[in-house]
Amino acid sequence: MTGDFVSRVLAWFDDHGRHDLPWQADRSPYRVWVSEIMLQQTQVVTVIPYFERFMAHFPAVTDLADAPLDEVLHLWSGLGYYARARNLHRAAGVIRDRHGGRFPEAFDDVVNLPGIGRSTAGAILALARGQHHPILDGNVKRVLCRHRGIEGWPGRRAVETTLWEMADAFTPEENVAEYTQAMMDLGATVCRRGRPECSACPVSADCVALSRGRQRDLPAPRPRRERPLRHSRMLLVTDAAGRVLLERREPTGIWGGLWAFPELAPDETPEAWVSGCLGAEATSTETWPELRHGFTHFELAVTPHRVAIAGQPGIVMEDGRWLWYNPESPARIGTAAIVGRLLAGIAGKNDNETGSGERDESDGQVRVAGR
Ligand code: SF4
Incomplete structure (x- = not known):
């Protein structure tokens, strides 16, 4: 057979x-x-x-x-x-x-x-x-x-x-x-x-x-389970030259090793962060609509906080972990898709798309072999 x-x-x-x-x-x-x-x-x-x-x-x-x-x-x-x-x-x-x-x-x-x-x-x-x-x-x-x-x-x-x-x-x-x-x-x-x-x-x-007419039933799907919702507040800091501050993520975990925006602690304000970490003063702040991003094991709700600061501060935390990124002449770095979209939004190219759906790009196990 x-x-x-x-x-x-x-x-x-x-x-x-x-x-x-x-x-x-x-x-x-x-x-x-x-x-x-x-x-x-x-x-x-x-x-x-x-x-x-x-x-x-x-x-x-x-x-x-x-x-x-x-x-x-x-x-x-x-x-x-x-x-x-x-x-x-x-x-x-x-x-x-x-x-x-x-x-x-x-x-x-x-x-x-x-x-x-x-x-x-x-x-x-x-x-x-x-x-x-x-x-x-x-x-x-x-x-x-x-x-x-x-x-x-x-x-x-x-x-x-x-x-x-x-x-x-x-x-x-x-x-x-x-x-x-x-x-x-x-x-x-x-x-x-x-x-x-x-x-x-x-x-x-x-x-x-x-x-048996069972093509739709087989293979049996994974038993359903609720994915917990996690929250993240991302800080989109731009200086007077239009550069955006990025931070390299830890090597493990979601987006490990990629460049992303710094995250705010739950009780931290954007103004306090730029003052404490950059010694800079916020000239304007705005909160963008929440984005949702699906991972294998959880759902992430991202609230972007856009902060403009005066001047062009150097990096006070110079250890390869921080980067002033120029959207007009992008460096060759790896960024998660959600970060790329927000960068495009900052550059004014993609403001209307920041709330659209994203595909799963977690570092979890294979869910679909989509050949
Ligand atoms: S193997 Fe797949 S495609 Fe072939 S007859 Fe069975 S269900 Fe249909």
């Missing part, structure tokens, strides 16, 4: 799979790795320009390892889930220092790199080296859950164990790279989350979900 499933998927892939994605040319483990990380939460069409820019800047893994983290985050700005970029940079350093600058080819070495789990390690080695490893990304989970009628949320350990066993049993000894890409493509383009196109599916004849 598994052989028949595989041959139908492979035949479909020949005619309908994706064969000309940028990372499919010159399939080095390094290029496949970067593409797999970028694709974890993001659709192909979004990833392509980011991937090409990334490769133009860092053609080899050692280029990535030697680059400043800020440069990496800058090239990642807008893709979200910034832990991915930080882990890529850390892993590149490990490859340079422990593997002589060559991407390792042993599964245990790959899966031990920062930010690489079992499925990603399997995908890299299967796609780039044709090694026999199963993968279980969101697309493969969806196809297997529906085709085999697997009940239960795939995040539950027992369900996941069953799916891994199934993925392993289906993965062929030969044509592993093609099969791996085919399953990703099948999930992304036919067995889609919202509207699966069962009439175009190569494995529809024995699909359990289709025969």
Whole structure:
């Protein structure tokens, strides 16, 4: 049965799979790795320009390892889930220092790199080296859950164990790279989350979900839970030259390592902050409408406080943590999307958009594999 499933998927892939994605040319483990990380939460069409820019800047893994983290985050700005970029940079350093600058080819070495789990390690080695490893990304989970009628949320350990066993049993000894890409493509383009196109599916004849009309129910969704609401008051300080004060976030936590606005304590006024931290006097203050930003584990309500100050103070807290940012000639730094929007608002380019919805770009776990 598994052989028949595989041959139908492979035949479909020949005619309908994706064969000309940028990372499919010159399939080095390094290029496949970067593409797999970028694709974890993001659709192909979004990833392509980011991937090409990334490769133009860092053609080899050692280029990535030697680059400043800020440069990496800058090239990642807008893709979200910034832990991915930080882990890529850390892993590149490990490859340079422990593997002589060559991407390792042993599964245990790959899966031990920062930010690489079992499925990603399997995908890299299967796609780039044709090694026999199963993968279980969101697309493969969806196809297997529906085709085999697997009940239960795939995040539950027992369900996941069953799916891994199934993925392993289906993965062929030969044509592993093609099969791996085919399953990703099948999930992304036919067995889609919202509207699966069962009439175009190569494995529809024995699909359990289709025969029972349960495509919409499988895979079972994550059990619902309330996300707590957190509050943040961001301080948008501009000096007489129009520069904006930014602070680098701690390396861990939300927006870790990115540049953002300083945050006010709950009982602190903007005037007191600029006086105490910059020795400056506020010439005007205004409070902008609240923004909402969804993270995996919580919702963040951001209240921006715009403060203009006189003169052009130097940085009194000079330790690489603070930056006077000039929106007219932006520095190459990594900023979270919400910060970019507020900077655009300050520059007068985007005042009307500051209240619009944002996509999740938390550093939490993968929620959707959106290829
Ligand atoms: S028949 Fe439909 S539900 Fe079943 S695997 Fe194919 S696309 Fe998915």
